[in-house]
Amino acid sequence: xxxxxxFNVRTSEEKLVEDWAKTHQxxxxxxxxPLSLETxxxxxxxxxxxxxxxxxxxxxxxxLLHQYGIKQIAQRSAGYEYFDLDxxxxxxxxxxxxxxYSPESIAEFAFLTALALVxxxxxxxxxxxxxxxxxxxxxxxKVLKEMTVGIIGTxxxxxxxxxxxKGFGCHVIGYDLYQNDEAKTLLDYRENMADxxxxxxxxxxxxxATRENYHLFDAEAFKQFKTGAYLINTARGSLVETTALLDAxxxxxxxxxxxxxxxxxxxxxxxxxEDQAIEDPTFERLLAHPKVxxxxxxxxxxxxxxxxxxxNALDAVMEVIQTGDSKSRVN
Ligand code: NAD
Numbered sequence: 001x002x003x004x005x006x007f008n009v010r011t012s013e014e015k016l017v018e019d020w021a022k023t024h025q026x027x028x029x030x031x032x033x034p035l036s037l038e039t040x041x042x043x044x045x046x047x048x049x050x051x052x053x054x055x056x057x058x059x060x061x062x063x064l065l066h067q068y069g070i071k072q073i074a075q076r077s078a079g080y081e082y083f084d085l086d087x088x089x090x091x092x093x094x095x096x097x098x099x100x101y102s103p104e105s106i107a108e109f110a111f112l113t114a115l116a117l118v119x120x121x122x123x124x125x126x127x128x129x130x131x132x133x134x135x136x137x138x139x140x141x142k143v144l145k146e147m148t149v150g151i152i153g154t155x156x157x158x159x160x161x162x163x164x165x166k167g168f169g170c171h172v173i174g175y176d177l178y179q180n181d182e183a184k185t186l187l188d189y190r191e192n193m194a195d196x197x198x199x200x201x202x203x204x205x206x207x208x209a210t211r212e213n214y215h216l217f218d219a220e221a222f223k224q225f226k227t228g229a230y231l232i233n234t235a236r237g238s239l240v241e242t243t244a245l246l247d248a249x250x251x252x253x254x255x256x257x258x259x260x261x262x263x264x265x266x267x268x269x270x271x272x273x274e275d276q277a278i279e280d281p282t283f284e285r286l287l288a289h290p291k292v293x294x295x296x297x298x299x300x301x302x303x304x305x306x307x308x309x310x311x312n313a314l315d316a317v318m319e320v321i322q323t324g325d326s327k328s329r330v331n
Contacts, residue, residue: 003027004317005043007035007051008076009310016310024318037061044068048317052076054266059087066091072320076313079236081209085331096316096328100156101308102300107160109299110204110234113258114149114165117230118142118202122293142201145169150200152176152193153207153235154183161204162186173199176207197224202232209236217241222248228255234299237263242282249291258293262286269297 006017009030021028033039035051037058043049049070062084065073072094075083080097088095116122119141127139149165151158151174162172163186172187175196179189190196197203203225207213217231218241225231231254233240242263248254264280278284286292300309312328319326 001025001027002048002318002321003029003046004048004050004314005029005031005046006314007031007033007049008053013306013310016307017314020311020314024314026314026318028314035061037064040064040068043070046070048072048074048321050074050076050313050317053082054269056082056084059084062087062091062093065093071324072096072317072326074313074316074320076309079209080330081236081238083331089331093331094320094326094329095331096313096320096326097330098309098312098316099328101312102302102305103156103160105302105305106157106234106299107164109260109295110157110161110206110232110258111164111168113234113260113293113295114202114204114230114232115144117232117256117258117293118144118147123290147171147201148173148199150174150196150203151187152196152203152205154180154187154189155206157234158204158206159183159186161206165202165204170202194224197221197229198226200229201226202230204232205235205239207235207239209238214238215241215244217245219244219247222253225254227253230255231257231259233257234260237261237265242286246282246285246289246292249289254291256291256293258295259286260295260299261297262294265297 004026006028009017014030017028017030037060040061043065051073052075074096076098078097078099080095083095085095120139124139145168148171151162151172154174154176159182162174165172166186173190173196174183174187175190175193216239222244245257249257262283264283287294316326316328
């Protein structure tokens with residue numbers, strides 16, 4: 001029987017693994033510790049593996065996996081920026097991701113946080129909690145239907161997000177390095193990003209964290225935004241230079257930002273640190289900022305997405321074992 005080892009499986013995901021194993025008649029064992037130099041030896045007994053990493057693997061792990069006869073690593077997320085793809089290829093390892101597990105989950109969340117910002121919902125909520133029920137001008141909102149929304153990155157999630165805003169009657173414009181026909185039915189493409197930044201009241205980011213995209217949204221970029229615009233980032237933290245964003249919010253260049261991702265999130269995400277100090281002054285500044293709506297990388301976190309991520313990753317493991325390749329290969 002084929003044997004797969006699954007790392008980084010949360011207790012709440014174990015049933016999904018069991019269901020998949022039963023349907024496919026495959027043995028899937030759940031590792032109790034993450035994949036590391038200390039734990040890598042256990043993969044020797046297996047035909048394939050899946051994991052969900054939020055930081056880079058030790059480079060030696062690639063060599064050891066190859067030595068142990070492993071042919072692939074199936075990452076359980078869309079992003080795969082923590083992998084050394086060249087090193088993986090040198091060691092005949094196929095890296096797969098889960099490219100599109102529920103674009104609507106992220107799109108609806110981007111839309112939700114945009115609506116919350118323009119209707120000053122966090123402030124209204126805070127006032128109600130303090131039993132302050134007044135109609136003060138700072139909770140007076142704006143109407144989405146009157147707004148132009150700029151989608152940067154018009155792939156799976158960008159299109160689903162455009163659909164949400166279009167449904168509310170917004171004028172949706174967009175920019176992508178590569179325009180695509182499906183997106184053209186949902187938004188008006190602009191030839192360069194500056195034109196989108198200049199015209200949009202809300203900018204929603206939906207591109208990957210590549211080397212070229214690192215800090216694409218810096219002080220210079222924020223100067224190109226329409227004064228009083230909102231930034232929504234459900235893509236990747238590294239796209240935004242956080243201090244430049246906070247400065248732009250302080251100056252009133254931007255009216256608000258909804259951030260589901262933060263460039264230094266690795267040490268906090270998925271953990272509770274209630275009783276500890278946050279040793280990251282930028283993150284502290286971000287959390288305390290009255291114009292920032294921060295959420296801890298939860299845009300994807302829905303029932304359907306969690307199921308699809310696990311099952312599609314396990315499918316990719318089997319695909320490589322059975323065919324020697326995968327349609328979700330990224331290297
Ligand atoms: P996708 O590959 O379908 O689309 C990405 C698009 O971005 C592509 O069309 C690409 O051409 C475009 N692009 C890349 N660089 C660009 C640039 N500099 N300017 C303009 N366009 C650019 O990807 P997707 O599935 O839509 O995912 C988009 C992002 O969402 C990824 O970064 C992914 O990691 C992130 N994501 C976040 C969550 C979450 O929970 N917050 C969940 C899933 C995915």
